[in-house]
Amino acid sequence: MPAFLNSRAMRDGAAQTAFVGALVLLVGIAIVTARANLEAQGLSAGFGFLERATGWRISFSLIDYDTSSPYWKAILVGVLNSLFLGAIALPLATLLGVTVGVMRTSGNGMAELLGTVFVEVFRNVPLLLQLLFWYAILLSLPSPRDTGLLPGGIALSGRGIYVPGLNVTGGSVFIAILLVLAAAAMALWLKSARLVSAPPRAVRRAIRATWALGTTAAVAALWIGRIPETALLSIPVQQGLNYREGIRISPELMACVISISIYGAAYIAEIVRSGINAVPKGQAEAGRALGLSSWHIFSRIRLPLAIRIVMPTMINQYVWLFKATTIGIAISFTDFFMVISTSINQSGQTLELIGILMGGFLIINYSIAWVLNRLNDAIALKGTQLRI
Template sequence: MAAILKNRRIRDSVLQVAFVATILLTIVVAAITARANLDAQGLTSGFGFLERSTGWRISFSLIEYSTSSPYWKAILVGILNSLFLGAIALPLATVIGVTVGVMRTSGNGMAELVGVTYVETFRNVPLILQLLFWYTLLLALPTPRDATLILGGIAFTGRGIYIPGLNVTGGSAFVATVVVIAGAALALWLKARRWPDLNLVHARRERRVLWGGVVGLAVVAMWIGRIPETSLMSIPEQRGLNFREGIRISPELMACIIAISIYGGAYIAEIIRAGFNAVPKGQSEAGRALGLTNWQIFSRIRLPLAVRIVMPTLINQYVWLFKATTIGIAISFTDFFMVISTAINQSGQTLELIGILMGGFLIINYSIAWVLNRVNDAIKLRGTQLRI
């Protein structure tokens, strides 16, 4: 036995097995104890409650929902709302961050002053305070009765922002979205595999044909799936004390989008600025020596290299920003966290619902990180190309 324990490989294996066994034993004991405590308090465990009707309303939902809908559908509504908020806020934060990052490295004194002021203002104020500020500001907008349409179909009111929309069903909108995503994927594949081998005229012609076909198929899908006896477009109209038709963006959703976008944009601006500063000046000088314009140097040299440098940091920031969507509970926006909190109060299934919440965010955030890491692997530069 002593000889066996002296073998380092065997000793390490025994220690690892003992460590894993201790963790599993701890989990089993915790589960048994929790089950015993629930039984002592007369509480049932399990996920059977997911089939029971909720009996409470949800103010904002991307899918059909009513008070008689089961708990699993309410949770699905919350997940979709969080994904919808993240899908809007994260790209907006990226656009703001890149713009401010460019301003801070532009060499223009006024642009740099504006960029510094923006970053130092919004980065140093807590996100929840910014959310409450924007929410209060949106609620202070005129009532629908006193509001007027601008740009032919947009109205800013205290009950929400009304914009033109489409009279289409959810299924047709989903099909159109799939067509656009498939077209974008095909365009990326052709850009990598086919278009570099074609001359410029033929490549441009194929791009026009591709995107013309994608847009045409998307429009056809929405036209076929439009709501019967209605036009494809839905323009807001003032009727009585409110606006009808169009799409209403609730103050809660709009406040979350603005707060997360502006707050996240301040952090992304600093990340992008660091990326620009890390690009060697020799790269830009080489572009000028080749006769490239300032825009070509920026779009084809500085920006691609900066993004490659800061991509790992951006991935971490995106994951953090998506987790920040849970602040919507402060103004009653029905996101994933809000739905789970309400479900806990209504059903009493605390452990199960917290497990669903943790598992949901784990899957979503891991998926975001996995996709962006694959993008990072595809665009990163190998070797020592940046060493000058």
């Protein structure tokens, strides 16, 4: 018997190497077989088609796009649309879900009843059915010529919802958002950092100064990015059979936001409720013994501990909700999935485009999970006590 077989580490390494080699061999055979089949059908393989013009329109885009744009730009439009939808729907689902979850644990009979009805109705109706329901309602709104502006310069019509907007470039908006997020991150760091030598009043002043500096820089970025010869604020104005100026939110986007937010909120409410109920009663009793009010016990003790308990489950829910953005294809919202589907029909590059779709969702969802897992590690209680 060879000497290396007497070593367990060597045997394990050899077995693992053989297993990985077999997987690589199977993948290689699959690629070669697929390429041969495509060549036999007269189809070309590879990603060269990404430079070709698409020749079809996209109804909603956050960047410039026309029929002469290449496939890679159409795919980028789809990715940005999905990210935009997720960036709106997930925070709304969280805010509504936390509110309903708190209502179900408030001890108030009416609030608990309303929260229970919300959860049982929207959790048990399929998401696709809810999407079609809200889309039908939005399309049934009056035409623009039969509607008037609501307070705040908002107009509701069957062609979309019109809201006030800013006459600024997209790059300036992106920079302004980054500045606000940077100010928020700095404020959270100042609040959570153990600044032993600094008095609490100095810390509060530093936080206020951080917010003021970040807000001022964001406003300056928007002002610098203002479109020449236009007012900074654009208010919808009724002209003829439609509205001009302002920002139009399409019925497709609005229906996706509403359905995903409400459906996700029903699940998040149950997660939050279970987390609040899992907090040991002794924690609240200790707060009462110290003379804390009911609000302080909830906001300083029960809710922070509940967040630590439910964070792993919430991460899984956020990943699932982002994957749910693909339902937009049912009402022709041009998200990542719909752009890939249309590209497959137009170009015939099925394997390449499905690979791009899978890789794109893998990167996005892994990034969401990675960031939230780092947040979970940061807020976890240290030491040997329960990590709640």
